[in-house]
Amino acid sequence: MNALFNANKLKLGIFGTNCSYGCTATTAEGTLETTWPNTLEIAQIADDAGIEALVPIARWKGFGGTTDFNGAAFETYTWAAGLAAATRQIALFSTSHVLTTHPIVAAKQGATIDHISNGRFALNVVCGWYQHEFEMFSYSLSDHDGLYEYAEEWLQIVRRLWTEDAEWDFQGRFFQVQHGYSLPKPIQRPVPVMNAGSSAVGARFAAREADLCFISMSAHDEDAGRAKIEQLRTLARDESGRETQVWTSCGIVCRPTEREAIDFARHYIVDKGDWEAVSNIARGRYPARAPRDGEPLRSPGWGSYLVVGTPEQVAERMVHLSEVGLDGAVLSWVNYPEEMRYWNADVMPLLEQAGLRRPVTAAVA
Ligand SMILES: Cc1cc2nc3c(=O)[nH]c(=O)nc-3n(C[C@H](O)[C@H](O)[C@H](O)COP(=O)(O)O)c2cc1C
Numbered sequence: 001m002n003a004l005f006n007a008n009k010l011k012l013g014i015f016g017t018n019c020s021y022g023c024t025a026t027t028a029e030g031t032l033e034t035t036w037p038n039t040l041e042i043a044q045i046a047d048d049a050g051i052e053a054l055v056p057i058a059r060w061k062g063f064g065g066t067t068d069f070n071g072a073a074f075e076t077y078t079w080a081a082g083l084a085a086a087t088r089q090i091a092l093f094s095t096s097h098v099l100t101t102h103p104i105v106a107a108k109q110g111a112t113i114d115h116i117s118n119g120r121f122a123l124n125v126v127c128g129w130y131q132h133e134f135e136m137f138s139y140s141l142s143d144h145d146g147l148y149e150y151a152e153e154w155l156q157i158v159r160r161l162w163t164e165d166a167e168w169d170f171q172g173r174f175f176q177v178q179h180g181y182s183l184p185k186p187i188q189r190p191v192p193v194m195n196a197g198s199s200a201v202g203a204r205f206a207a208r209e210a211d212l213c214f215i216s217m218s219a220h221d222e223d224a225g226r227a228k229i230e231q232l233r234t235l236a237r238d239e240s241g242r243e244t245q246v247w248t249s250c251g252i253v254c255r256p257t258e259r260e261a262i263d264f265a266r267h268y269i270v271d272k273g274d275w276e277a278v279s280n281i282a283r284g285r286y287p288a289r290a291p292r293d294g295e296p297l298r299s300p301g302w303g304s305y306l307v308v309g310t311p312e313q314v315a316e317r318m319v320h321l322s323e324v325g326l327d328g329a330v331l332s333w334v335n336y337p338e339e340m341r342y343w344n345a346d347v348m349p350l351l352e353q354a355g356l357r358r359p360v361t362a363a364v365a
Helices: 036-048 077-085 103-116 131-135 144-163 202-211 221-238 258-271 273-282 311-324 336-353 360-364
Strands: 011-013 053-055 091-097 121-126 170-171 175-181 193-195 212-214 245-254 307-309 326-331
Touching: 011 036, 011 245, 036 077, 036 336, 053 273, 077 091, 077 103, 091 103, 103 121, 121 144, 131 326, 144 170, 144 175, 144 202, 193 202, 202 212, 202 221, 221 245, 221 311, 245 258, 245 311, 245 336, 258 307, 307 311, 311 336
Parallel strands: 011 053, 011 326, 053 091, 091 121, 121 193, 193 212, 212 245, 245 307, 245 326
Antiparallel strands: 170 175
């Protein structure tokens, strides 16, 4: 069984380790460099700890600033294939922009990774939003809702290739397939699908199609997060008559004392944050500058729910996120390998004691 469907009440993933700086645009020491030994080391630490998933970011261009945040990014199907051969239990996502990979190629690549990993592949379907990177392909993202119609056809073709034995034809608005056929089939039936659409159309697509939906959630507006979780669950029941998992992404700063944790958070966010890169991500949609004194800390990057504190405080936050209604969280740190080891030694046992997770041997079995 894919670890994404194990019995742990709060599932965990590691986010963004295929990209330079991972999830945090900061020049603080210890940030992630895109090398194979680095991404492999993180994958194996996570695999050994019984963490459920590795989730990469599909990125073709960086965001400028002093870091060129995420500018060096491993392609996510080949990344997952490499890690599949070097891990034992963890689920390996590929994050696929629907415009950049033909569904017949995507289905075959996914099936191949599923065989390399013996049934641990999962697919994060994304439509794309960063026009600058799509200019390289000469693709426009201006028809946002149309892209989700495209994604609907794309995913339908991928799923038919994964499941149907006889050849079939497909006549869609965007794709025409004659004598559709793909072998070998994936080991998993079905392959898990994730989507993180957040617009009205995107959330409806996620609720209808995905086994795992992602929401962005802020530690400073939990009511909004709680409402999003409820809406997605209701939407999934209405759209597809089934239950979906709901996950979010967390940036973690855990230190032996609260003072040390807060000091490091301020250091990487305020003193060393690359807010020019963040401002290129935001493109005027929200004020992208370092938080000033007295303002809540916001991480510069993708770990939208920031968790800062001692192992006990961090574990309490994770318990709280589970109580709010989340099934899982993808995690990121400034220095992944070092801070993950600390997490595994000092936070994981507390999550087990709280009943959110089973000890690793049981989780792997
Ligand atoms: C956890 C998470 C991972 C995501 N990964 C990617 C990614 O790798 N590449 C990408 O272009 N968009 C990514 N997105 C963006 C979403 O796919 C989606 O486009 C975004 O949330 C906006 O929603 P909308 O498409 O409904 O407007 C991610 C979002 C989340 C929350």
